[in-house]
Amino acid sequence: MSTVSCDRVLSNHQGSVTAVKYNSDGAYCISGSQDKTLKLWNPNKGSMIHSFEEHGYGIIDFCSSLDNKQLFSCAEKQLYQWDIANGSVVRRFQNAHNDTITCVCVNNDSSLLFTGSNDKLVKAWDLRSNSFNPVQILDDAKDSITSIITNETTQTVDLSGHEVITSSVDGSIRQYDVRMGTLTTYDDTIPISSVSITKNKKCFIASCTDETIKLIDIDTYDTLKEYKSHKNSTYKINSCSNYNDSLIIGGSEDNDFYIWELSSAKLLHKLSGHTNVITHVNAHPTKNQFITSSTDCTIRIWSTQE
Template sequence: MSELEVPGKEANVLKGHEGAVLAARFNSDGNYCLSCGKDRTIRLWNPHRGIHIKTYKSHAREVRDVHVTPDNSKLCSCGGDRQIFYWDVSTGRVIRKFRGHDGETNCLLLLVDLYSTGLDLGDSHLVNAVKFNEYSSVVVSAGYDQSLRAWDCRSHSTEPIQVIDSFSDSVMSVCLTKSEIIGGSVDGTVRTFDIRIGREISDDLGQPVNCISMSNDGNCILASCLDSTLRLLDRTSGELLQEYKGHTCKSYKLDCCLTNTDAHVTGGSEDGFIYFWDLVDASVVSSFRAHSSVVTSVSYHPKDSCMITASVDGTIRVWKT
């Protein structure tokens, strides 16, 4: 992929959120996307045509993350009201409201991102991230209460079926494999829990981690840290393979990911820029100003050379080559 093949041309701007957009995610086939934000809503879009399709409302405070099942029939969301919602996509109905995160916490470090987006600091039980497993039967959430929690979508129970609380600060991000739950935390660690054998492996990066994502081949973990560095780890050994710099990430929860070919790393910056790095040599292949404020979220299309970005400026933007 040459520089010219990296998405950099604005194809559409999706407007409708009032205030900061905190996450934007493609669905599994890349035909639609979901966004969520400070205005307490989740929105479904056709990003390629620039069309808003549906708005989902039930959260009492900002919605911090959203994820959709592989068959696009259900979605999950989480936010500042400490709840995890399980939705039917087509009807917009809440199927279940899980009890959420309510453990005690003394997390201090990453509350600056709440100041920056003007969010209320009165509750330390925010839920930062959610993911479905590949069977869409379980949702795993990451919270400010220093825990990861798993919820059974097939059960009528609103209680977690598993709580992982070995972190020592806020858990900001979660990734799932067939047999593992991987969490990234402000305590500086990326922890992998093998749920088959009950084993935990902790990799200490020495800097607060605010986002993790997995390479498409499943061999690597990309971690965004609050020292304005992205770090690529070997998922099996924990070895640091590469570091990517140039962007600014000191105060906000910013997404990062790999392109669908795993050839490049991409992420947002607090100055409104998007960066693309070569995976192997870590050189900056492309950078451009995408938003007028902090780029909170990036999501790369599963097949095409296309990405969506979201920002504190209230917009989602679609980028193509």
């Protein structure tokens, strides 16, 4: 990979953009912001398709279903389910947790939604039921939950269907088999701001607040590589691999977008453009195109030229 350039800047948000994610096939992307809105975009045209505007607080996180029909979002203690086609709210959970909800993730058949919170709990919600009560509560974390992975749609990860992976400020990554009732844990002392999984499902990618991204073997919990040079000590900033696991991408508090070679941990690119903290990064599912969001209220779309 020789050069990376910014193709487009999306600037319709009026507040810090907390996250931006491709949908399951990469044809569209969705962003969430402190301006209380979620926006659906065509990243190739740089055009906004729809703005979802029912939340009363700034958006913290969101996810879309694998079939791209549903959107789930959290803001403060609110949890919303949307119909993407008509932009309407299907369901509202007004006090889903006792503290701010920090992350949401839906499984592949959209039957279960998982939420994590500053109240240290992970809750599972049965989307086929009319109940507003969780069907399961996982209470093993000793501090705030920072991210959740299940049959994740935005990164095209296909786990077993009943496996849930969480990261926490307590420094742990927890792997739950909710069907078997088992738990295995990777423990560290450094707070983890997010966890993702490589596309081959062999490694965790953990963003830690000691300004290190760790590549961790999913079976042995051995740290295989560490990626450094970026700044991350305060904000919740994520990292992930690209579509073929050749690269690691990450945001930074120094406003730059970082790209490392996965196998060697060599820093390949430090890319300027954003004027404030990069809060979230996401990789296209089938090609080397990336999107970044920032507290500068913008989204940038990046691509490679071989």
